[in-house]
Amino acid sequence: MKTLETDALLSVVNEWVAIESPTPDVEGVNRVGALAARLIGAMGGRVERISGAPDLGDIVIGRIAGETEGPGILLLGHIDTVHPVGTLAGPLPMRIEGDRAYGPGIYDMKGGNAMAFAALAHLHALGKRPRLPVTVMMIPDEEVGSPFSREHIEREARAHAIVLVVEPSGEGGKLTIARHGIARYFLKTTGIPAHAGAYHAKGRSAIREMARQVLAIEAMTDYARNVTLNVGTIRGGTHENMVPLHAEAHVYCLVPLPEDEREVRERLMALKAVDPDVKLDVTPGLYRPSFVKTPEIQKLYDHAAALAQEIGYPVAGERIAGGGSDGNFTGALGVPTLDGLGVLGDGPHTHHEHLLISCLVPRTRLVARLFETLPV
Numbered sequence: 001m002k003t004l005e006t007d008a009l010l011s012v013v014n015e016w017v018a019i020e021s022p023t024p025d026v027e028g029v030n031r032v033g034a035l036a037a038r039l040i041g042a043m044g045g046r047v048e049r050i051s052g053a054p055d056l057g058d059i060v061i062g063r064i065a066g067e068t069e070g071p072g073i074l075l076l077g078h079i080d081t082v083h084p085v086g087t088l089a090g091p092l093p094m095r096i097e098g099d100r101a102y103g104p105g106i107y108d109m110k111g112g113n114a115m116a117f118a119a120l121a122h123l124h125a126l127g128k129r130p131r132l133p134v135t136v137m138m139i140p141d142e143e144v145g146s147p148f149s150r151e152h153i154e155r156e157a158r159a160h161a162i163v164l165v166v167e168p169s170g171e172g173g174k175l176t177i178a179r180h181g182i183a184r185y186f187l188k189t190t191g192i193p194a195h196a197g198a199y200h201a202k203g204r205s206a207i208r209e210m211a212r213q214v215l216a217i218e219a220m221t222d223y224a225r226n227v228t229l230n231v232g233t234i235r236g237g238t239h240e241n242m243v244p245l246h247a248e249a250h251v252y253c254l255v256p257l258p259e260d261e262r263e264v265r266e267r268l269m270a271l272k273a274v275d276p277d278v279k280l281d282v283t284p285g286l287y288r289p290s291f292v293k294t295p296e297i298q299k300l301y302d303h304a305a306a307l308a309q310e311i312g313y314p315v316a317g318e319r320i321a322g323g324g325s326d327g328n329f330t331g332a333l334g335v336p337t338l339d340g341l342g343v344l345g346d347g348p349h350t351h352h353e354h355l356l357i358s359c360l361v362p363r364t365r366l367v368a369r370l371f372e373t374l375p376v
């Protein structure tokens with residue numbers, strides 16, 4: 001599109017949102033990937049796909065030539081969402097209310113992907129190129145921690161000079177210059193089963209033990225340091241009349257600094273069952289390392305903030321984000337990473353997820369200007 005206009009951008013965003021793509025729905029995720037591939041082709045880019053993870057969609061990579069050669073810009077986005085198929089026809093239909101456009105994944109982060117592609121298409125339509133070569137990388141498994149994509153993201157990041165992430169912006173349009181680490185743990189308790197009537201005293205309850213562990217784990221939360229431990233899922237038992245043999249729980253921990261991650265790991269791995277007859281197993285899961293602001297990231301931020309000022313839509317400051325993104329991997333590698341360049345809005349992962357329509361033109365322009373002007 002030669003001129004960036006709100007209606008045209010909104011209809012582009014809607015194309016992405018209209019395809020439901022929860023992470024486990026391989027077909028849906030790949031349909032979004034196909035849309036991305038088509039758009040890359042239309043702007044003269046080269047498309048690559050990486051497949052092979054069972055039960056996950058493909059990574060789609062687009063390579064766009066720049067005015068110059070050399071290590072370029074890696075633009076990261078994910079094409080999966082947390083919303084199950086049926087959300088569009090059910091609790092979160094696409095609709096507009098005032099300045100808000102609603103839809104599953106519209107804020108996190110199909111709106112951001114659509115803007116990044118529109119920014120590149122805009123330059124292409126004007127006969128311009130990004131200053132550096134741009135690689136767009138669409139990730140199919142971010143919402144489950146990028147188990148398949150991580151190594152591919154890290155390989156691409158090492159070959160690029162700068163990483164831009166079009167995850168949603170913070171409050172008022174803040175850009176993300178650092179992210180806390182995210183650590184996951186799986187807990188399992190194994191008790192002694194017994195009929196809960198006459199033989200109750202012979203049983204050892206896996207659920208009772210898990211309940212004690214949940215309280216101990218949640219008590220490790222320290223808001224002053226932004227360290228939080230959340231037991232997000234729990235299940236156990238088979239029948240109401242049985243002393244339960246098994247219980248399981250998933251723990252999701254926010255660990256701002258590497259030393260917080262070490263401390264939380266040591267404390268969780270040291271947990272002991274209170275009941276000596278119950279077995280407790282703690283297994284570490286996927287970990288997203290924290291990334292912190294470096295002088296290079298500060299330069300990127302300052303440059304983006306100055307461009308946004310020129311455009312007349314200031315960025316409202318910088319923030320350290322609580323949640324993780326694929327930017328954690330690239331930032332932790334030391335590749336200058338500017339995140340949160342996507343849409344403004346609210347309600348990620350909920351049934352009131354929306355973007356602010358008024359941000360579409362200025363934010364797409366900001367991404368286009370970054371492509372035109374980087375490196376700084």
Ligand SMILES: [Zn+2]
Binds near residue numbers: 078108109142167168
């Ligand atoms: Zn996201």
